[in-house]
Amino acid sequence: MSATDTPKRSMRTPLGRVRNLGAAHSGTSDFWRQRLTAVAMTLLMIPVLVIIMMLLGRNQAGAAQILGSLPIAVIMLLFIIASAWHMKIGMQEVINDYVHNEKLKLVSMMLNNFFSIAVALASIYAILKLSSGV
Amino acid sequence: MALSILHRATGIALYVGTLLLAWWLIAAASGPAAYANVQAFTGSIIGRLIVFGYTWALMHHMLSGIRHFVWDLGFGFKANEREALTWGALIGGIVLTVLIWIIAYAIGGGR
Numbered sequence: 001m002s003a004t005d006t007p008k009r010s011m012r013t014p015l016g017r018v019r020n021l022g023a024a025h026s027g028t029s030d031f032w033r034q035r036l037t038a039v040a041m042t043l044l045m046i047p048v049l050v051i052i053m054m055l056l057g058r059n060q061a062g063a064a065q066i067l068g069s070l071p072i073a074v075i076m077l078l079f080i081i082a083s084a085w086h087m088k089i090g091m092q093e094v095i096n097d098y099v100h101n102e103k104l105k106l107v108s109m110m111l112n113n114f115f116s117i118a119v120a121l122a123s124i125y126a127i128l129k130l131s132s133g134v
Numbered sequence: 135m136a137l138s139i140l141h142r143a144t145g146i147a148l149y150v151g152t153l154l155l156a157w158w159l160i161a162a163a164s165g166p167a168a169y170a171n172v173q174a175f176t177g178s179i180i181g182r183l184i185v186f187g188y189t190w191a192l193m194h195h196m197l198s199g200i201r202h203f204v205w206d207l208g209f210g211f212k213a214n215e216r217e218a219l220t221w222g223a224l225i226g227g228i229v230l231t232v233l234i235w236i237i238a239y240a241i242g243g244g245r
Contacts, residue, residue: 035203042199064162090149091149122159123155126162
């Protein structure tokens, strides 16, 4: 629930509403998601490394066949989603710590979101294309 | 030890490096010519150095992250435990990287 969901007649003071929400204005949700995606990627690390080992030295036809198989595509998709989310939050934290000019911060935050989403969607699209064999 | 900055630095390197991973996946989905371009790059000396560096950044960031996770759970705050976790992440990252590349050369070289 964000601060804006609070009813107008709330007895909470404006300070009380924003307290503990931190520099990202989103409370602990990013903290939690950062850990969630980190644990997910750690668990997926061995399967992903095995997949990469399977692909080494193969040509495009071989690589496409392996990446397009269902269990491998699912592992790759999970890893892509977790990593994009994780890196978006991580870079956001770096920006919050080092960029103090509000306008520059706004632009950096936007670029961070654009980059993370673009990389994720491009990778997801590639996996789905390989899976559907188009 | 001031290793937390290395966690950030490797994180930022991995962030930029996802471009390489996206390029590789898109190339695999595009066709033989595009995939050959990626292989030409990853097969070159500079390409190999970048991928080797990427492997290390990933392994170090993962182990260093586990270290932070242990702290998040409220363990490992004694001086000797902190040192052990930090050195474990530092040495473990290098060991895992070398190990992965030995296996990669053994498998990839055999094909």
